[in-house]
Amino acid sequence: MADGTGGERKSRSVLIAGAGPAGLTAALELARRGFVPRIVDDGQGPAPLEESRALGINARTLTLLSPSGVTERILAAAQPIVHFRVRSATRVLADVDTRQTPGRFGAVHGLAQGVTERLLIEALAVHGIAPEWQTSVVAEAIADVDKPEVMLRRPDGSMEAVRPDILIGADGAHSAVRKALGAGFPGEALEAYFYLADFRYAKPVDTHFAEITLCDPGMIGRLPVSTDVLRYISTLEDFGSRIVHPEAVAEKTWVSQFRINFRHVEPMARGNVFLAGDAAHIHSPAGARGMNLGIEDACWLAWLIAEGREQEYSALRIPAVKQVLKQTYGLTRLVTMKNPLAIAARNLFAPLLLRFGPARRELLHNIAGYDTPKPSWIDWAE
Ligand SMILES: Cc1cc2nc3c(=O)[nH]c(=O)nc-3n(C[C@H](O)[C@H](O)[C@H](O)COP(=O)(O)OP(=O)(O)OC[C@H]3O[C@@H](n4cnc5c(N)ncnc54)[C@H](O)[C@@H]3O)c2cc1C
Secondary structure, three states: OOOOOOOHHHHHOEEEEOOOOHHHHHHHHHOOOOOOOEEEEOOOOOOOOOOEEEEEEEEHHHOOOOOOOOHHHHHHHHOOOOOOEEEOOOEEEEEHHHHOOOOOOOOOOOOOOHHHHHHHHHHHHHHOOOOOOEEEOOOOOOOOOOOOOOOOOOOOOOOOEOOOOEEEOOOOOOHHHHHOOOOOEEEEEEEEEEEEEEEEEOOOOOOOEEEEEOOOOEEEEEEEEOEEEEEEEOOOHHHHOOOOOOOOEEEEEEEEEEEEEEEEEOOOOOOOOEHHHHOOEEEOOOOOOOHHHHHHHHHHHHHHHHOOOOHHHHHHHHHHHHHHHHHHHHHHHHHOOOOHHHHOOOOOOOOHHOOOOOHHHHHHHHHOOOOOOOOOOOOOOO
């Protein structure tokens, strides 16, 4: 209905599968434009607060969530990352001051994913919309992508058939919607695993910097979660014994490990079925882009739907997705290299390069998420 009026467009029914960051953002961005989307999730509720999961919120996401008022609340809760350091065992190789990032927001803030999700849920509640938890989208195959039909399964086993005008699959890496479209998820799995652990300390710790320590081979990253919680992430299984804790550990709040995959679906839409977030692309956490890219997908998709231009979604998003996959792939290779010669060259040249303004600016530009097109509906300078 690309030629419909604004009022006709808003009366279209929208079903969003998945109430993670991407689905919640899609719902919020549609709701604030007058749509009444339905959002369902097969989980019990938002991500548990003790599992920090996707931690980095970049400047582009803060731009995107400004109109809904969520940015202000994120800034009140998050830890600004003012310095980004890379060190070897003995010395600081690079120290980038992220305040040099142009624009009104710092390049990146740290906030546990569960907090971000709760802020989105609260903003959505203002529009009278709440996710329907413990409700799964079930679909073997979507026969008619222009008027998609799926089943919703509730915890009591009851089923409901739904035929929305628009179906958004924001149902994560194992997306049922993507599978029901018969779309592949091509890409590769790296050999490398990432191991992570969050520690709560007995006293507040310095949360103003993020740091990567190169162990050669391997790395350990340190990122702030909250005033007394730090995340350590590593390519080394035994990294726990190598951490130099800044304070006495009160408790280890969360551990996880995952294998790195680089995959994306193309196209990201068929008919009136759209894929956003991890349902459409997954990559390494290097660069903290995953959740941010999904939020970006959701914002663009909601804007396009409101404009009646949603058929442009895939063509608009694919270049951004490819750009981020390429960048995170490069960063991941840099921190997972094993060849001693390559490691020596990296440790010599990367710090030299980062002393130069252009290389530092480009790094900050990418960390801030400014390397994808600026949202056209936001008219102020970032
Ligand atoms: C344990 C864990 C640790 C992680 N750690 C990190 C990290 O350290 N750094 C990082 O950058 N990223 C991390 N991630 C990835 C990050 O969480 C995702 O990139 C981000 O959440 C993507 O958001 P999304 O909304 O696209 O998908 P998700 O957050 O995966 O949300 C998808 C939602 O869809 C729901 N769902 C799934 N199937 C169905 C269905 N059939 N019907 C209805 N609902 C459905 C799920 O319950 C889920 O709530 C981690 C993820 C997990 C699970």
